[in-house]
Amino acid sequence: MKLDPLSKEILNCLQENARASYAEIGRKVGLTSPAVAERIKKLEDLGVITGYQAKIAYAKLGYQLKAMVTLRAFVGKLKPFLEQVKSYEEVINCYRITGNENIIMEVVIKDQMHLENFIDRLIVYGEARTHIVLSKVAGSNSLINPKKQ
Template identity: 40%
Template sequence: MPWKQRLYGIFAFDYNYYFMDSISIKILKELQKNARLSFAEMGRNVGLSAPAVAERVQKMEEQGIIEGYGVRINLEKAGFPIQAQITIKTATHDFKRFISKLDNFPEVFDCVKVTGEHCAFLKVAVKNNQHLEDLIDRLTEYGHPNTSIILSSYTQNPAIE
């Protein structure tokens, strides 16, 4: 994306950049609590009109600050009562191959590449212990998995504070 810049003395201003002020942060907090709120209700909560809220949300979407909208799923109630974190250590070529085959692992709901001893952290949800064992067996084709069962989670989706 080309930047439209105008120089005033030594300062450069990017007119494609959306400035996050306290009202925009309040809007993000409202969306994080309930993305289905109407712009009118959000406006009442943050002290703006519905059109002003809609304009700010649209600008944040255009800038990529808001990447999309989703739903939080209770994995246990959805039939996946066991969640685990699996670290995997692979050879470089195996990691690239693993990432290209990630769609073959529907149990994986989060995968991040990391530095250090391991290559990636996976968060998985499975139906039972046998399902977890089968998943681990399938992962060994790509490297050495190390599994920890998640007993409790004290955080949810990342939130703007």
């Protein structure tokens, strides 16, 4: 599906602030509130917009570190891990991937000891590698941002 530049701008606005009013979005993209509402409804009906969610400041909840953790599962341990990972409160996102590792997880952790305990829970399933996130470089909306195309 190909989106026109205005729809891309509306998606960009929603990704920045999903609670923005139609009027606010309209001012940014040059449309009336009803036109914005109509476009958003169409994007929802087409399945382009699948939901809305809150962005959480994990540091405010005591999770001071973010890490990307890969797992290379031991033979016979991938399926049990896929069931267990759903219960890990530290895991924000978890993906099956290609390559030497089977899994990559985005996790939030409170401190170094918390990270150590988390890794200890993983090593029964496979070989884990941890990469501490220093900063965010780009957002998730880079594919639809019309200014970048």
